[in-house]
Amino acid sequence: MTVQTERPRLERYDPASIEPRWQRTWDKAGLYRTDLHDKDRPRFYLLTMYPYPSGDIHIGHWYIITPTDAIARFHRMHGENVFLPIGFDAFGLPAENAAIKNNINPRDWTMSNIDNMRRQLRTMGATFDWEAEVVTADPGYYRWNQWFFLQFLKAGLAYRQTSPVDWCPNDGTLAREQVEGADRHCWRCGAKVEKRDLAQWYLKVTRYADELLDFSGLIWPEPIKAQQTNWIGRSEGGEIVFETASSEHHAGGAELRVFTTRPDTLFGATFMVLAPEHPLVAELTAPDRKAEVDAYVAQAAIRTEIDRLSTDRDKTGVALGADAINPVNGERIPIFVADYVLGGYGTGAIMAVPAHDERDYAFAEKYGLPIRRVVAAPGDEERELESAYLAHAAGERLVNSGSYTGLGAGEGGAAIVGALEAQGKGRTAVTYRLRDWLISRQRYWGTPIPVIYCERDGIVPVPDEDLPVRLPDTVDYRGSGENPLARDETFLNVSCPQCGGPARRETDTMDTFIDSSWYWYRYLSPEKAGSPIDRALVDTWTPVDQYTGGAEHAVMHLLYAREWTKMMRDVGLVDQDEPFKRLFNQGQILGLDGERMSKSRGNTVDPDDLVARYGADTVRLFLMFMGPWDQGGPWSPTGIGGVHRFLNRVWTIVLDASGREPGDPESGTLPAGVDEAAARLQLRQAAHRTLKGVTADYEAFHFNTMIAKLMELANVLMRFRGSSVAGSPEWDEAVRLSLLMLAPAAPHITEELWSRRQSAAGAAPSSIHTETWPAVDEAATVEATREVPVQVNGKVRDRIVVASDVSAEDLERAALASEKVQALLAGRVPLKVIQAGGGRLVNIVVLDAG
RNA sequence: GCCGAAGUGGCGGAAUGGCAGACGCGGCGGUCUCAAACACCGCUGAGGGCAACCUCGUAUGGGUUCGAAUCCCAUCUUCGGCACCA
Numbered sequence: 001m002t003v004q005t006e007r008p009r010l011e012r013y014d015p016a017s018i019e020p021r022w023q024r025t026w027d028k029a030g031l032y033r034t035d036l037h038d039k040d041r042p043r044f045y046l047l048t049m050y051p052y053p054s055g056d057i058h059i060g061h062w063y064i065i066t067p068t069d070a071i072a073r074f075h076r077m078h079g080e081n082v083f084l085p086i087g088f089d090a091f092g093l094p095a096e097n098a099a100i101k102n103n104i105n106p107r108d109w110t111m112s113n114i115d116n117m118r119r120q121l122r123t124m125g126a127t128f129d130w131e132a133e134v135v136t137a138d139p140g141y142y143r144w145n146q147w148f149f150l151q152f153l154k155a156g157l158a159y160r161q162t163s164p165v166d167w168c169p170n171d172g173t174l175a176r177e178q179v180e181g182a183d184r185h186c187w188r189c190g191a192k193v194e195k196r197d198l199a200q201w202y203l204k205v206t207r208y209a210d211e212l213l214d215f216s217g218l219i220w221p222e223p224i225k226a227q228q229t230n231w232i233g234r235s236e237g238g239e240i241v242f243e244t245a246s247s248e249h250h251a252g253g254a255e256l257r258v259f260t261t262r263p264d265t266l267f268g269a270t271f272m273v274l275a276p277e278h279p280l281v282a283e284l285t286a287p288d289r290k291a292e293v294d295a296y297v298a299q300a301a302i303r304t305e306i307d308r309l310s311t312d313r314d315k316t317g318v319a320l321g322a323d324a325i326n327p328v329n330g331e332r333i334p335i336f337v338a339d340y341v342l343g344g345y346g347t348g349a350i351m352a353v354p355a356h357d358e359r360d361y362a363f364a365e366k367y368g369l370p371i372r373r374v375v376a377a378p379g380d381e382e383r384e385l386e387s388a389y390l391a392h393a394a395g396e397r398l399v400n401s402g403s404y405t406g407l408g409a410g411e412g413g414a415a416i417v418g419a420l421e422a423q424g425k426g427r428t429a430v431t432y433r434l435r436d437w438l439i440s441r442q443r444y445w446g447t448p449i450p451v452i453y454c455e456r457d458g459i460v461p462v463p464d465e466d467l468p469v470r471l472p473d474t475v476d477y478r479g480s481g482e483n484p485l486a487r488d489e490t491f492l493n494v495s496c497p498q499c500g501g502p503a504r505r506e507t508d509t510m511d512t513f514i515d516s517s518w519y520w521y522r523y524l525s526p527e528k529a530g531s532p533i534d535r536a537l538v539d540t541w542t543p544v545d546q547y548t549g550g551a552e553h554a555v556m557h558l559l560y561a562r563e564w565t566k567m568m569r570d571v572g573l574v575d576q577d578e579p580f581k582r583l584f585n586q587g588q589i590l591g592l593d594g595e596r597m598s599k600s601r602g603n604t605v606d607p608d609d610l611v612a613r614y615g616a617d618t619v620r621l622f623l624m625f626m627g628p629w630d631q632g633g634p635w636s637p638t639g640i641g642g643v644h645r646f647l648n649r650v651w652t653i654v655l656d657a658s659g660r661e662p663g664d665p666e667s668g669t670l671p672a673g674v675d676e677a678a679a680r681l682q683l684r685q686a687a688h689r690t691l692k693g694v695t696a697d698y699e700a701f702h703f704n705t706m707i708a709k710l711m712e713l714a715n716v717l718m719r720f721r722g723s724s725v726a727g728s729p730e731w732d733e734a735v736r737l738s739l740l741m742l743a744p745a746a747p748h749i750t751e752e753l754w755s756r757r758q759s760a761a762g763a764a765p766s767s768i769h770t771e772t773w774p775a776v777d778e779a780a781t782v783e784a785t786r787e788v789p790v791q792v793n794g795k796v797r798d799r800i801v802v803a804s805d806v807s808a809e810d811l812e813r814a815a816l817a818s819e820k821v822q823a824l825l826a827g828r829v830p831l832k833v834i835q836a837g838g839g840r841l842v843n844i845v846v847l848d849a850g
Numbered sequence: 851g852c853c854g855a856a857g858u859g860g861c862g863g864a865a866u867g868g869c870a871g872a873c874g875c876g877g878c879g880g881u882c883u884c885a886a887a888c889a890c891c892g893c894u895g896a897g898g899g900c901a902a903c904c905u906c907g908u909a910u911g912g913g914u915u916c917g918a919a920u921c922c923c924a925u926c927u928u929c930g931g932c933a934c935c936a
C-alpha cells in the first residue's frame with residue numbers, strides 16, 4: 001500500500017471563465033476610452049483598416065486586428081495616449097446584392113451585420129475606443145461626402161463628362177476593381193463587361209500625379225510605393241505636331257499631335273495611327289474609305305476593352321486615305337485608324353516607328369508598310385531587322401536621320417525636340433497612366449451625389465442647408481441594370497434651388513471608396529455637426545502615426561486616401577500633404593483552398609469555435625506566432641495546441657512555483673554543476689536578455705520571434721520550478737517581467753495572473769495594462785563567461801569557454817591552444833587569425849595542405 | 851512581356867556577412883495513470899561510424915570574402931500586381 005502525499009490540485013487555466021470577465025471590467029472602467037484633449041502625454045494615432053460588414057468576423061479579421069491591438073497596448077505601456085478607433089465600411093455592393101437575394105432592405109441587412117460584428121469584435125479583447133465609432137452608411141457620415149463633393153465642385157476638382165465606362169449587363173456600372181480576370185468579367189455574375197458611354201462625375205486627381213510620386217517622409221513598404229508609382233505611370237518624352245497633307249477631299253493643315261517617349265526615332269516614322277475615338281478620324285477619312293472606316297470604328301466601340309488591349313490579338317486597322325507630313329523632313333506618311341492605339345492615353349494618336357516599336361512592327365508587317373531603321377549599334381547599320389530594335393546598346397547612333405545622323409539616341413532626341421520647339425511644332429512632354437477618378441455608380445447603396453439638373457439652370461449643386469440628400473429607404477433597389485434611384489419619383493423630382501422650376505436629382509451614387517478616403521479624420525469627432533472634421537483635433541492628431549491593413553489596397557484605397565487628403569488641403573480643410581506617416585501591410589490569411597478568404601467564396605474560418613476551445617488569448621497568440629506578420633499564408637490550425645500549452649505553462653509557473661513535474665525525475669533539482677547562486681544569476685540574465693529582445697521585436701512588429709523568446713524564458717522557468725531557486729527574488733522578477741512582456745499579446749491571462757499575484761502580495765488591485773513597460777538592466781544581460789566557436793579555414797572545429805572580458809590576445813592564444821585545433825594544424829603555422837564581431841568568433845586560416 | 855515579393859528539415863518558420871535549422875507543430879521513445887486524456891522529460895536535416903566524430907546540406911550554376919542562407923552575376927520555380935500606356 002502506497003501513501004500518497006496530497007497536494008492541492010492546481011486550478012486549471014480556463015479562459016472561458018476569465019476572458020469575458022476581464023472584458024466587462026475593462027469596458028466598465030473605460031480603460032480604452034481615449035481622452036483626445038489630453039495634452040500631457042505623447043499622442044499615438046493607431047489606425048487599422050475598418051472592416052466591411054459582411055456579417056461575420058472571420059479569422060482574417062483577427063489576423064489584422066489582434067497584432068494591431070498588441071501594438072496599441074505596447075505603446076500605452078510606454079506612457080503614450082493611444083487612439084485606436086474602429087468603424088464599419090457600411091456602403092457597397094455586397095449589401096445591395098445580399099438584400100436583393102434575401103428580399104430585405106440593405107440598411108437592415110447592414111445594420112444587423114454590424115451589431116453582430118461589434119459583438120464578435122469584443123471577444124478579441126481588443127482595446128478599441130468604441131465611442132469613436134464611424135458607420136459610413138449613417139446620414140451623419142455620408143452627408144459630409146456630399147459636402148466634400150460640393151467643395152470640390154466649387155474648387156474645380158470635380159467635373160462631369162461623358163465617356164465610356166465598364167458596364168455589366170446585369171449589375172450596371174462597375175468599379176475598375178470589380179472587373180476581374182483576363183477576360184474582363186463581372187466579379188459577381190461573371191458576365192462579360194462592356195463599354196458604355198455615360199455622363200459621369202470625376203474627381204480631378206490627375207492634378208496630383210507628380211505629387212503622388214513623392215513618398216519622401218513616408219515610412220511605407222517599398223512594394224506599395226512601387227505599385228503606386230507604376231499605377232501613376234509617369235513617362236517623359238515629347239509631343240510632336242504633324243500636319244495633315246492636302247488632298248482632293250481634304251484641305252490639309254489640320255494638327256495631329258502625338259506623344260512619344262522616343263523622339264529620337266522621328267525619322268523612322270513611316271505611318272501614323274489614330275485611336276478609333278480620335279476626333280479627327282471622321283474629318284480625315286476619304287469618301288471612298290468612309291464605309292470601311294465607319295464599320296471599323298463602330299466595331300471597336302462595342303468591343304470589350306480586353307479584346308482591344310490583349311497583346312495576343314492580331315493588330316487590325318484601316319487606312320483613312322489621308323496623309324500626314326513629318327515635321328522634321330516633310331515626308332508624307334499614311335494615316336490609319338487602329339484600336340491598338342488608346343483614346344484615353346497621351347493624345348490618342350501616335351507616330352508609328354515600326355523599326356523601333358514592337359506593336360508598330362507587327363502592324364507594318366501585316367499591312368506591308370515600310371520599316372526604316374534609324375537607330376543602330378556600331379556595325380549594325382545595314383543589318384536587316386527581324387523584329388523591332390528596342391534595346392539600347394553601347395555606342396548606338398542615329399542613322400538615316402538627316403543632319404541628326406551620328407548623334408547618340410538621347411542627345412539626338414533632345415536635339416530633334418529642341419529644333420521642333422523652335423518652330424512651334426513640338427515640345428518636351430510628360431504623360432501619365434493615372435486617370436481621373438470616376439466616382440459615379442448606378443447603384444442604390446451609396447452616397448447620393450448632391451446635384452440637381454434643371455432645365456433652365458443646368459447643373460445646380462444642392463445647397464448646404466439641404467444636406468444630406470437622404471437615401472430613401474423605400475426604393476425598389478432590385479437590380480435590373482437600371483438606376484434604382486431613378487425609379488423613385490419622390491426622390492427624383494425636385495424644384496430647382498435657383499429658379500424654383502421643375503428639376504431632377506442626380507440618381508447616381510458615389511463610389512464607396514470615397515467613404516474610406518477620410519474616415520480616420522471623422523473618428524476624432526464622429527458626432528460633430530457643422531463640419532466634417534474638428535480642425536483642432538485633426539491638427540493635433542493627424543497624420544495618422546501608424547496605419548495597418550492589407551496590401552490588396554495598394555493602388556485603390558491607399559491612393560485615393562492620399563488624393564483626398566491633398567484635395568482637402570487644397571480647399572483649406574487640413575494642413576497636411578499625406579494622411580498616413582507610417583504604413584504596415586500585414587499578409588493575408590488564405591482559406592484552406594489557398595484562395596483569399598471571403599464570404600462570397602464561402603471559405604472563411606470562424607474563430608468562434610477556436611475561441612470556445614482555447615480562448616481568445618491563445619487564438620491571438622497563435623495568429624502572431626504563425627510567421628512574420630507581413631507574410632500571411634494559408635490557414636491551418638495545426639500547431640495552435642503548442643501556443644495553448646505555452647499559456648498553460650505560464651499559468652503553472654505563476655501560480656505554482658514550488659510544484660514538481662509528475663513525469664520528470666529531474667524536476668525540483670538544479671541542473672548538475674549549477675549551484676543556487678549561479679542558477680539565480682542565470683535566471684536574471686535570461687529574463688533581461690528576453691526583455692531586450694522582446695522590446696525590439698514589438699517595435700519591429702516581429703511578433704513570431706517575440707513569442708518564441710517568451711517561450712524560451714518560460715522553458716527556463718519551468719526547469720527551475722520546484723527547485724530552491726523558485727521562490728527567490730530573481731525568480732519573482734523573471735515571472736513579473738514575463739507577464740508584463742506577454743500582456744500586450746495575451747491581455748486576459750496576464751491580467752488574471754497579475755491580479756492574483758497582487759492579491760497574494762496584499763497589494764491594491766490594479767490593471768497590468770496600466771503598468772509601465774519595464775526597463776532593461778543592461779548589466780544583467782552580460783554573462784561572466786561565453787562560448788566562442790573556433791573555426792579553421794571557415795569550418796567550426798571547436799568551442800572554447802572564455803571570460804566575457806577576455807582580451808583579443810588571450811582569446812587568440814586560447815583558440816590556438818585548443819587540442820582539436822592543434823590536431824588539425826598538424827604543425828602548420830597559421831597565416832592569420834581573424835576575430836569577428838569583437839571576439840564572438842575566431843577563424844584560424846592556414847594553407848590547405850590538401 | 852513589365853514591376854514587385856519569395857524559394858531553408860516531414861510542416862509553420864529562425865538566423866540579413868560569423869555556430870544553419872531558434873521557437874513551435876508533427877513523429878519516435880519515456881515518465882505519470884488501473885487505463886485513457888491532460889501534463890511533463892528526452893531524441894528528431896541527410897548519409898556514414900560501436901563511439902569520439904566525419905562528410906554533405908539553405909532552388910540551380912558561377913563569383914566576391916579568412917568566412918555566404920545572407921552580398922554580386924546568370925538561370926529555374928512559385929506567388930502578387932500591371933498588361934498594345936506609344
